[in-house]
Structure formats: C-alpha cells, structure tokens
Amino acid sequence: MTDARPTPDVVVEPDAGRLARSVASALVARLAAAQAVHGTASVVLTGGGIGTAVLVEAARLAAEPEAAVVDWTQVDVWWGDERWVPGDDPERNEKGARDALLDAVGVPTDRVHAIPASDAGHAEPEDAAAAYAAELAAAGDGGVPRIDVLMLGVGPEGHVASIFPDSPAITDDRTVFAVRDCPKPPPTRVSLGFATINAAEEVWLLVSGEGKAEAVARGLSGTESPVDLPAAGVHGTRATRWLLDAAAASQLQR
Template sequence: MSLPPGDRVAGGLAEEGGRVPDVVIEPDADRLTRAVASALVARLAAAQAVHGTATVVLTGGGIGTAVLERVAALAAEPERERVDWTAVDVWWGDERWLPAGDAERNETGARQALLDAVDVPAARVHAMPAADAGFAEPEDAAEWYAGQLAAAAPEGAPLPRIDVLLLGMGPEGHVASIFPDSPAATDERLVVAVRDCPKPPPTRISLGFGAINAAEEIWLLVAGEGKAPAVARALRERPGPDALPAAGVHGRRATRWLLDAAAASGLDAPA
C-alpha cells in the first residue's frame, strides 16, 4: 500500500527492511493531511482484510490531530473505502502526565477529532493513564501500560501486532516523548516515564524505541519550515537516537517520512 501521488525522494541508507525510509512530499500541510488520512483508512482496511482486525498507535500535535479529523470526515462518506471501527485497536505513542480530560492530553484530542465519531468499542481504546488515575508515580503508570500491551499480545510476546504507528516530530527531532539527550532514548523498557522534558508539561509517558520500532509500519508526519533542519539531518546524517530521536525510528516493514514541502525544504539544500 502506498500513499496517493506526491513527490517521492529516496531517503536513508541501503539497510534492510523498514530502515530504508520512503519519503513522500506533499505541497502543503492540507494536502499532506488529506493524503495521510486516505492512506491510513486504506491501510487499516487492508489489515482487516488479512487479519480481521487492525491496530493503530496514535500521535498528537497539529498534523496528527488534523489527520484524525480528516479520517472522521472520510468515515462519514459512504462511498469511501470502509474501516470496521469495531475491529480497530487504538493505542498511543505518548501522553502528557495530566488529569483525565485535560485539553493537552493526546487522548482528549483524539477523542474529539475521531474516536467520538466512530464506533471503536471502549475495550479497544487503550489510553495511557492520566495523572489522576490512581498511580502514585508515572513510572507505575508506564509499567501498567506495558502490561496492557503484553496482555493484548500473542502468547509469549510482549507486544501486539501494530499495523501503523503514527509519529510527529518536534523541531529539535523528538518523537513521542523521547527528546534529544533524554535517558528515554537508551531505555530498553517498552514503556517509560519521562521526566524533565524540555517542552511542557515536563512529565510524560512514552513508548520506548523497543515498542516503537516493533510496529509493522511507522509514519512520521512532519509539516512546517521550522522542522526542515531536523528532517534533513535525520535523513542525510542518520545520527544516533540519543542525539536526534527521529533518526532512530524504523518500522519492521516500512518507515515513511510524510512531509509537506516546507518541512522537506532542507533536503534540497547542498549536503
């Protein structure tokens, strides 16, 4: 499955599997949003055709939320390809350690943008715990979420099959809640508590790279000129994930950098 037509450029090094990124460039953020939403619907429908169910890991941020809003709009169009939302498992890549319902939580945004409009059963919506959910520390909440992932996995496996994992990227190259030089970049646990984040709120819960890179496909959604230097560095230099976390992302089958022209503008400059 590929995205609708956009400018594609070769990215990354000659490595195996999903370590060779597929870079797709759309003219602007709106076109990017529409292309990703259509592709996500197609990918989830394809997963259901093969497995009977589909699993997606959501992200927050402007583009991530806009994509979910567009997916909700597509779900309301009967002539479009259909996803059986009763057979979709929804997880999150990271979450802010804030009370339930806080507007800054990724769960809150996803419910408003998509989940309240489609019929995903409550048991299939696997939100990361809120700060008022009864856990003494975020580390306890992270351990609990890892247990939820294991409970949904095939016997003996730590994780369920993840068909698509969506990620945004910050201007400094962070993904999920893994920031440059953060201990989370080298933490081997599947779910980690992250403290002292340079971007508020300072305390969060995040999938670690062991969980992120277990996804079948990872889609990085990046828009805006301010992120162009990090995009170019990640795709050209491929520094270590502690220096530039986005460079440490690779899906098992595919890694897709889905960019608007502004975010891709650094790829045109001399190396």
C-alpha cells in the same frame, strides 16, 4: 553486517492541509488492508497539529459511504506518548483523538487503549507506564502486539513520542516508561520506547512546517545518531515513511 531496515519512503505534499488529507486516506487504506488479512487492525496515534488534523480528515472519510471501508469496531487504538495530566485536560492526546475521530466513528471502549491519566488511580507516572506496558504485553501474548501503523510527530530538535535528544529514554530498553524533566511542557509524560516503536510494521513520521525542516533533513541524512536526533532511531519492520509538507521538506536535497 548488513542493516535490514527498509529504506525510508518520502512523500511530500504542497501544504499541511493536503498532507493531512493524504495521510488520512493512506491510513484508512492501510487499516482496511490489515482487516482484510487479520480481521482486525491496530494503530498508534500521535498528537500535535498535524496528527490531529489527520484524525479530523479520517473522520470526514468515515462519513462518506464510498470511503467507509474500515470497520472501526475492529480497530485497536494505542498512543505513542501522553502527558501526565488529568483525564479531562485538553493537553491529553487521548482527548484530542476522541474529539477528532474516535467518538465519531464508534471505536469500542475496550479497543481504546489510553495511557493512564494522572487522576486515574496511579500515584506516579512510573506506575502508569508499568500498567500500560502490562496492557501491551497482554495484547501481545507477552510481547508487543501487532501494530499495523504507528504514527509519530517530529519536534524541531528531532524528538519523537517523548524521547528527546540526550535523554536517558534513548537507551531505555523497556516498552513503556515515564519521562521526567522534558524540555517541552508539560515536563512529565509517559512514552513508548524504541523497543515498541520499532516493532511496528509501519512507522509514519508526520512533519509539517519550516521550523522542522532541519530535523527532517538530518533525520533522512543517514548519518545522525538517535542520541542527537531520536527521529533517526525509529523504523518500521516493513516500512518507514516520512510524510511531509513542502515547508518541512525544504532543506532536503532534490
């Protein structure tokens, strides 16, 4: 049986700053294109250094009249994962995204689909995961809603969202689930699963730094199992893009 997955695209920029600017520009263009077709656009955000830097650059573009091609009031924003911490904790991906982009561009409250925080009325992360799964299903008429771009960071050991190597999350077929005992603090999180990630039209893996070069090379080798390297198990329905700086790409064969 032939694998219908699209062959990954690989883009390498000289450094992290150039990578953030390039991805921000591509994101604005992709969301604008989605709005031209559908009237709305949807994006799944990631945290981390490069993920936040992309949002800062997107906010800068939004402030330039000639680049203001996205109607941010018509963008639905979701997250790939979230730490199980209070809503005002700086560890929250939501807080970082609001500070970097969402508040500046005026995304309406009802279009910001934040994963519930630990102080948002859910006793356990499993309850928060179930609530987020229900929100996704409501937006998607019972399934996963259209996701134009889903951005992911990649850890040095190859984790994506909060799916780590050798984790039960790898074989969990739910759209959203709680993850406990993560090897990276904080240990308790809520994450999208492969069922949601791989339903996105485009999946963009954003990777910066030499410390992640081995994971990048393994992820693009085509030989890795998601059990050992979760990044190897993600793909978009239309496109999968590895967006790298030179340091992250340093172990790729040219």
